[in-house]
Amino acid sequence: MKKIEAIIRKSRQDIVQESLWKRGFTGMTVTEVIGSGSTRRNDYLAEVEQKGYRIDLRPKVKLEIFCNDEDAETIIGIIMSNACTNSVGDGRIFVLNVEEAIRIRTGERGESIL
Ligand SMILES: Nc1ncnc2c1ncn2[C@@H]1O[C@H](COP(=O)(O)OP(=O)(O)OP(=O)(O)O)[C@@H](O)[C@H]1O
Ligand SMILES: [Mg+2]
Known part of the structure; x- marks a missing residue:
């Protein structure tokens, strides 16, 4: 399993979600976050x-x-x-290996x- x-940009949230749902990938958790990347590291940090x-x-x-290994590249x-x-600021994707998934109601693992 992968995570x-x-x-991504807030302005792309709806289209990304809808595109995933249409392809059958309905399981997801979505959070509004704040973050900083590294685009400006070289030219900007000194000025900062x-x-x-x-x-x-x-x-x-x-x-x-969270998805099966075989679905990861499709989702990406x-x-x-x-x-x-x-344009700069489009975001990033990180992929992690996942050890276990458990449905609380049934104990299924x-x-x-997924
Ligand atoms: N090392 C990191 N750890 C956790 N989150 C990160 C890390 N680097 C970037 N992020 C997250 O990703 C976002 C970066 O998006 P951003 O598109 O600016 O990436 P970038 O690599 O600077 O690419 P670009 O050149 O397109 O701007 C940040 O706002 C932050 O939320
Ligand atoms: Mg950036």
Whole structure:
């Protein structure tokens, strides 16, 4: 099992969610978050320190999706094609290995609950 964490633009949230749902990937947890990336690391950090600016934490949306190994690339593709605007700040996707999944009501475990 994999966990896909995608941090995307708020403006792309609806289209990404709907595209996933249409392809049958309905299980997800969505959170409004704030975050900072590394785009500005080289050109900006010195200026930030010099002028006493704070690095901005920008509003983003985080999708958390647990899935079978075989579905991971499909889900990543759907997210990428719908979250991409080709400008800085489109977000990032992180993929983690998952050890176990448990449905609380039944005690059922493993990929079958996904
Ligand atoms: N190392 C990290 N750990 C956790 N979250 C991160 C990390 N790096 C980036 N993020 C999250 O991802 C978002 C970065 O999105 P962003 O699109 O700015 O990435 P980027 O790598 O700077 O790409 P771009 O050049 O397109 O801006 C941040 O707002 C933050 O929420
Ligand atoms: Mg960035």
